[in-house]
Amino acid sequence: MSFRYAYCNETLAPGRTFREQCDLIASLGYTGIEVAPFTLAEAPADLSANERASLRADAQAAGLDIVGLHWLLAKTVGFHLTTADAAVRNATADRLIELTDLCADLEGSLMVLGSPQQRNLEPGMSRETATDHAAEVLAKVAPRLEERSVTLALEPLAPSETDFLRTCAEAVALADRIGSPRIRLHQDVKAMVGGEAEAPAEIIRRFPEQTAHFHANDANLLGPGMGDTDFAPILRALKETGYDGWVSVEVFADGPGPVETARLSLEHLKAVAATL
Template identity: 35%
Template sequence: MTIFEHWWNPYDPSSLILETVSYTTFKYSYICFRIIDVIELGMIRFAVCNEIFEGWSLRQVFEYVSKLGYDGVEIAPYTIAKKVTDIGRGMRESIRRDAENLGLDIVGIHWVLRGVNGVHLTSPDPSVRGRTESYLRALVDFCSDIGGRIIVFGSPAQRSIPRGVDPMDAWMWAIDIFRRCSQYAEQHGVYICIEPLRRDMTNFINTVDEAIKLIEDVGHPNFRLILDVYAMTGVDEPIDRQIEKGGAYLMHLHANDDNMGGPGFGSADYRAVVKGLRNIGFKGYVSVEILRREENPAEAVKISIENLKKFFREY
């Protein structure tokens, strides 16, 4: 039994339901500290992406970040196996169980196409697009199996429009794949979220406006938006304005900085981040995604959550 099993639903903040647990000082203290955090931080919950912990097992990651006060973990499948289809049922059940035993949510998955050959969202080859759609369905299965709800679709290389392809054709191909996969995701309680990325990373979906247009063209409630602080710092528009624009569709946020480090490691305007999230009544996860290699990842992740809690308390 977990300390609490989804003691509040981040997508339904009214459901502050504590699970019945054994009466130990630790568990009472843990719950009290979490209630204080919820009150002070305005229902914001924090997760961390696991790929920063090179060489660590997932269980080691779960144990460490739970002690730091993280509420969840976001998993990059490539850290487990080259292809998500190579991750067996036993491993999937173990991931879910280990997280639950430590009171952690598996928030979802990201870097979903990294290292996977033969897949490309905007390829002119129908067979490649077919494999991409099939693989995205497999990712939905994996995300659901481990207890996740969100698939972050970043994967800049595998979505960029190839040279010579008409951008309108690429747009329609993406819509077709995302619409069908979103219908499949709905059956599993999973959301596919498009992530605007910097122009030096991809030529497909660089701004919140472009992401909103794609979301509205796909037209399915399980196709939503994720925003990334590093990416937003590369756009000539205030961060709070970008967040507010996407508010109707925003389900998730990656917290990092303009130098690719953790939140507060650079000069990103976190006052604007907090303002934007508060203005839209954001109730999803703020997930630390450190994009650069760190000599001491454990310390970087520790400082990241300390900075985030400071920002949300002070701003």
């Protein structure tokens, strides 16, 4: 099998139109783009049907698939997954429903729910209560996910980033509680390296059926091959477990610059995959 590689657009967005981002990502050899909503508009409602159609056309003209959305609640106010404030939880469910519609309108099929600042435990709140609140929000979103054929992938993050949903096992337990086929697990190399007791390859092999999406990056916040993480066992585990989703490169640090980071990341992934 061969992997499908996408690139997360936010580091390439400043100073570039969406069409320019798509053209650049395609020129580097990627076949998909994963979109942070804040790079498109302040809120999903700000994008008209014509503007959504134009974004779809931009990606298609570049030869890219729009994989979906990530950083769903980044650069927003008034949204929180686990808060004790019922009104805020309701608003969060509404925003996730709006994002589901945006994702489907762009012909994407998945959304990655990370956004650590919008899920951290409030002072004095137990993990059990926080989980109840998160389940309540997600249960309200599930019907729209199913209606629009969009998968919401729950992203565990390292303890350095959040105090809620820090392991793949926790994310799977929450998804199982909802019981929707459209709420599944997202795996991120940086997070697995920083927050799990097992090696990434072992975790991949433990949750093959639950994993909907995969982010490739390094603990140093740069791309594959730019840090100490060995991607050979990671890609081997994905291959041997039959993972057929996207491998999206998501980076956070500048390194040699956003374009060079995107180029080097894909070169490394392809080189490692060729040895399997």
